[in-house]
Amino acid sequence: MKFFICGEKAGPKPFRIAVIGAGPAGLTAAGYLACKGYEVHVYEKMPEGGGMVAFAIPEVRIPINAVREGVKDLERLGVQFHFRTKVVYDSPRELGDEWAEHFVSLERLLSEFDALLIATGAWKPRELKVPGAELPGVYDALTLLHQVKMARIGYYSWERVPDFKGKHVVVIGAGYTAVDVALEARLLGAEKVTMAYRRSLEHSYAKTEIGKLISEGVEFVEYAAPVRIIGEKRARGVEFAKTKLVGGNVLTTDERFIIDADIVAYAIGQLPTSPIREVLCASEEILKDAGIFFAGDVVTPRNIGTAMMEGRAKAKEIEEWLFNKAPRKVFPVPVTARLISQVVNGEC
Structure with a gap:
């Protein structure tokens, strides 16, 4: 399964990007950004990549080996994966959490990376x-x-x-x-x-x-x-x-x-499972000021193809934001969790 096809990898760019969630949207975005020369780290609580495609969709529809080969393609492209690692802020427990062995705070990623893409999917059933x-x-x-x-x-x-x-x-x-x-x-x-x-x-x-x-x-x-x-x-x-x-x-x-x-x-639907529990109250523009973007089922549940297209579109948006709006500072852009706190406290 190809999450992203890179014709020719660009030279290195002076920005680091964290992708939270290794489902179709996150993997597609990671592939695009790595191909463009960015340093990309993917954080995923499960033991390998693929999200629902790997861990819920029947094997007869999408074989796990096809998903694994797609993830290997991204690794060869330079994407760095951190499996069994859950990013937390105020996240409640959800399906798959028993696989997490490491926990990383959202605030830490905000301080270490120039932009974040949250693509954690919808792991909570209605x-x-x-x-x-x-x-x-x-x-x-x-x-x-x-x-x-x-x-x-x-x-x-x-x-x-x-x-x-x-x-x-x-x-x-x-x-x-x-x-x-x-x-x-x-x-x-x-x-x-x-x-x-x-x-x-x-x-x-x-x-x-x-x-x-x-x-x-x-x-x-x-x-x-x-x-x-x-x-x-x-x-x-x-x-x-x-x-x-x-x-x-x-x-x-x-x-x-x-x-x-x-x-x-x-099967009456799933709910988004973002590390920011109250993200739905926030204007995306407020969060973009802090370099935080969203893609895939964490926005609203959708099919695989649509999630992948959105992952690519958000990756392009991140690239544009980094060069046109982000502070002209690298490794890293210092961003506090103030805006996130405003979202969680309902001040948005």
Whole structure:
């Protein structure tokens, strides 16, 4: 997998850039900047690069060896990787944190580098807030995919992965993550897989992939919103309310129905996981004054191709900022955490 193709590497530039997060956006940006001659360091809490591509997307879609070769290309280009290293400011715990062995403060990076690109992705799943969601057998799709992928590539024991053989699986959602869960469930021997979506198939941006799954035997239920998980000691089914669209809004009706399930996976979106918890309250212009930029799912979840394009675009923006707006000082530009504190304290 090629994150960036460098025709000819430029001569060295007098600026150092830190990229936080080694997903598609961060890796693409790192490749562009290294090709232009900048010293680039990538900080990643996981044991290797790739982000969700490496640690959540099914192996049959993107093999880990392809991702690893793409990372090696960047290393040959001069990108310096710091794996198992989490950058912290006020970050809550999130998926994958158990792999971090080293912790680096955001303030330290601000003092050591001329610009920072935060590309930490969206590693926090949205919670399913219905009765019974805490029952055994109910999983958020991201964690489930992560467990399966980590077992497939040798980091986890298969004992950590639910047994899908002969099971009935209900997947709530109709995005790419839901598609990946349905795909893995079938590969792992599920007897029946049902996807349920509160809108119609035509409203799903993954409708082509879902159409293929339907042709292979996956059931797809439209206009259905979960209202509770049924079961006592573990999940045994999902009660849904029929929905309807009114003026583009999804409304639930009084009509109810139940789908039996041994395993329930909800794929209802992920939340950005930036080391700056309150970054959403900030104007990007305020943070640019401190040399801080954002790219990829940490801004808003998107597909791989879009994340890579944004990583490249942000890298170009960083390059322009360094030469046109940054203080004419090198190794390093001294920047305090004052602006970050303003963001976190809600003063932005």
